[in-house]
Amino acid sequence: MTATDTAPTAPRRAGMMRRRPFFTLASLVALGFVACAIFAPQIAPYPPTLQSIDAMMQPPSAAHPMGTDSYGMDILSRVIHGARYALLIGLSSVLIGAAGGLVLGLVAGLSAGWVEWVMLRLIDSILALPSLILAVAFIAILGQGVDKVILAVGLSLIGPFARTVRADVLQVKVQLFVEAAGLMAIPRLAVIRRHILPNVIFPLCVQITIRISEAILVSSSLSFLGIGVTPPTPDWGLMISEGRGFVSFAAWMSGMPGIALATLLIALAIVGDGIREEFDPKLRTGR
């Protein structure tokens, strides 16, 4: 009847795990990877870079459940340690991208006139190239190494983040509560900090969970191309690349890290989607 008179909404968090079995499964998988990353030295049966001439290119066995590579390094240990690099690179670069995107997006959304024009062109130019190409370009400038990969992938993600932040700012700044704050003569900067920022940060956090998988994929691609992290770092992309030449008779060398990468990406995508659907008011089915 009256649209304004909605009854208080019942708490909806409690049943989330039960209502979304795939989400629960995916979060368990993702948590498993996180655990591997944190406790890698304790879990892994061998040090990740321990070479052994006696055990080169062995198929999966009791001693080496995922087999060994051409240097005799245990693939299981390398995959476990690889989770460290994947998550470290993924998280850090997304945080860099989100921070940069927040600043650019806020300025673009709140400014007017030529500042807005310049900001929009800047965001457009970042968005014009796919993040992988952009990351390759940054690596070409910065050089190789884990820290360089984080920076390159982070910079390449600023564009997409800035675009979503700007869209949110445009939507929030015309809300009535922003006008009401202006009417109370609250200074513009305080309105931005107190009312606009919190309403933009939240959707940004949801974006972060979704984009971690993109960052991991881009960083692995860089390693696969041989321009990311340097050997013998146990990075999945690098491992897939190293196993490429032996695929016909030692498929496990590329296959095992490939499966690990695919599993993590799928799990993260499901978790991100679940969080977005659960908390994004725009996707909620209202009355």
Add this chain to the structure above:
Amino acid sequence: MTAPMTRPMPAPMPEPEPAALLEVSGLSLWRGSRKILDEVSLRLGRGETLALVGESGAGKSTIAVALMGLMSAREARVEGRLRFDDLPDLLALRERDWAGLRGRRMSMVFQDAGAALNPCYTVGSQLVSVLRRKLGLGRAEARTRAVALLEGVGINDAAARLSAYPHQLSGGMQQRVMVAIALACNPELLLADEPTSALDVTIQAQIIRLILDQTRARGASCIFVLHDLALASQSCDRIVVLYAGQVMEAGATRTVLERPLHPYTQALKSCVVEIGTDELAPLDGGVPAYDRMPAGCRFATRCPRAAPRCAAERPPLATLDGREIACWNPGDPA
């Protein structure tokens, strides 16, 4: 615009009418474990106008939706009996039987005409498609009828308006188009769900008059879902007062509203602000949640005359002083 037709005061109808058009008995409706409607009974005579009044959550619109057979078994469980003319029970009908009924013998006018009309089609094509589908008219014939219908609901320059899209019309005009579509097949029953609450007062008066004049001219019955008691007293022969899905008081509008005997009707009436109202005595609090409803009379939690018996035992809908009332302690306010 509207054909000026002076309408006399609604006179109280003789109570026991032989052949009611619609008879609802013991209609209950559950959504999950929430009992939205609790044994609602009402009857509507031919050519009669009935007001369903109550606050939000009273179940007025739910009754309308259930009457139109728009409630799927998946979202709600329905019990009771709905007799409509020669059909003994609407609830037993299958979807394909509904097709010959809905939009044809009974139709509905919604609160928000702007949302109920399809924005992608012109007014004319929506009206013509109803006429062709429901009445099987030819293209040219349907067009002529559409123009006549639009003129009938007071739209000037009807032929030109046929090619207008809904958003090109004002809210009042959209509602007129909705009325035209609803009346296209000369239904026996028209349901109007808050047809004017989104409109300005002068437009509200036009639309209410339009619906009354048009249904009266066709001898159709009309159910208004309203929240405004004063408007109900002006436009309807009979009234049913609902609270949280239960019928509190029902009868001829003048009988019920001039001297309400149910404490809820009295409370509702004392909340109405008219021009010159000096005092308002609103009830405190709000409707309790469905899981905290008393087993008996649902108004017991807010009733100024509640006795221990009220919350425990449901009062039956009994006849008293020319109206039906469900209350253990009826009477004038203290």
Add this chain to the structure above:
Amino acid sequence: MSDTLFELREVEKTYQIRRRRQRVGLKALDGVRLTIRQGASLALVGESGSGKSTLLRVLLGLEPPTEGRALYRGRPIAEVRAEGPEFARRVAMVYQDARGSLDPRMTVEALIGEALLHFGICARSEVPARVRALLARVGLPAEVAARYPSEMSGGQVRRVAIARALASEPQVLVADEAVSGLDVSSQAQLLNLLRRLRAEMGLTLVFITHDLGVASYLCDEIAIMYLGRVVETGPTRAVLDTPAHPYARALRGAAPAFFAPLSDPLPGEIPSPIDLPPGCRFAGRCPVARPDCRDTDPALLRLDDSRAAACLHPLTKEPAHV
């Protein structure tokens, strides 16, 4: 008069809009004259498109008038507003969409506390106690302070919006349709609350509404607007008992009243303010229009000490020309 708070003198507000590649002036307000004295309660009544909302924005200093003067205590409103928070503190606003006017990510305590701290009403440590006192004043229990607006019903949210407006200890409360769209019992509760607050705090009330019953219950004075103009003003009781302007009479007739026969509704709809007819802008819908109404535009003229109407042939008597 020394106790005049707001004074609008021949205020015009024109918006430039594009229509068929041409820039057209849309006159949302056209020669509005209005005086609001301290302690008064004024109802601004009109249908959508009558210019109520634009008048409100001018009154709050959110938009300067295109022509004419809008004064607060004798000085231009926009100038007073630009000087600092003092004007915002004295003139508080309650929006029609109360839920939209409250930040959904703040609790009630944070929302009211923001106003308290911003205007320096009390120290940070006193905020919780103050918030509870304000909530009690609008009839809400103290535990509401920890809730978010989305957890409350429509009536409760309106009360929170009122409590927030009262936090700055204002002299003037401007309310835009503050009781519409609610159930009758919540509406009646709010009306009683506003009446009580007005009496207790000596508030000046400017209440925008389309409901004449609400106007007569809350406000001593009324200004009826039509197409950007005030067509009749005066004491609410007198205007509604014996309306002088045919539009006022039509509005009164259209208002639902128990058992009154449905009146003949006013024909037609409010015309577009872009191409206004010459003469009286109500003439096209007026049931008693005479030939001269179609070419002479009537000004708002005094009928007696307290009342004025913009009509060439007022229903009460001929205007005494001033």
